[in-house]
Amino acid sequence: MMEKPISFLDQLFEKRILHDSGVDGLYARSAQFEDVVSRFETFALTFGADEITESMMFPPGMPMADFETSGYMKSFPHLAGTVHAFCGCDSDHMGLLQCLAEGEDWTKNQKATQVALTPAACYPLYPILARRGVLPEDGAYVALQSYCFRHEPSKDPARMQMFRQREYVRVGTAEQTMAFRNTWKERGSVMMERLCLPHEVDVANDPFFGRGGRMMGVSQREQALKFEMLVPINSTEKPTACMSFNYHTDNFGKAWDIRLPDGNPAHTACVGFGLERITLALFRHHGLDVDAWPDEVRSALWG
């Protein structure tokens, strides 16, 4: 009898590169995995370093009010996560402990907090920029990183529930943001070539919810608002988006009231790197032993 081939996820567990938690998409990372993540981030920061005006690191949660303003619940209610907490009195606590002891649902009286789990790394940036008032002439160009959450448990290691995105975000005129996105589409391919990863750029759509979402997706593709850098990781038929290049038109400028000096709403664009996905792609294509990776890849990441 043929032995069933061991999945990529199980190989990662076996080599202790990732550690299983019992929940799909929620894994501990080894020191080696994290080392590759941070080396990739350093590598990424060598591109366009002189263009960045500011850097920010975000916690994995964002203000609930800003989450609401983002419109995320309109388009992706199925992926969102919100933080709830116990806000009761002594007797509520006793009830909670009783539910726990009896294996009943103890979460039903948990109350929403002011925190939502960040669904996309650039969302917490926009309200910060809006509070500063009118943008300067040259707009904003921010490098940022955040843990993100999406409720989509999966056995595909490249589809985690909690993962990090490193992003560059351009806020300014339509011309500034489109030029930014075109530059990064080209840079993304150069980066992938230096990392010796098979890749292709393709027009894409976000996973909008429901039947209406299908129309949103078609519309997004028709307007070529989103491109993805696809790399085979868990499957060759369905390669994984390791980078995305997004033009939001003036949607976020309007939502958060970010203004250009001429008074019009700002346009925004972002390029996002899926840090876990790119790291997994490197392990998938160059092997689970980083010391044995090709010289060209090692020189890009280890210098």
Added chain:
Amino acid sequence: MHDVVRQLLAKHGSLPVSVDEIANNADLYDAGLSSFASVQLMLALEEHFDVEFPEHLLNRKSFSSIDAIAAAVSEIADDQAA
């Protein structure tokens, strides 16, 4: 048909201008129709006419003008009645 489309557009289109100021052949996206509002409008049309938009009509073009919407709904109503 055009009157019903106008009514539903006024209710669900979230347009910055009055529907009365929009010609039947005018571009609704230029008039401020967002992708999300066009989805709300589609769902409202489905409910009102008791039809389901097929895949090939789920695109921007079907909602680009009042004429286009009326034509799409007529096409679906004919198909789904047949």
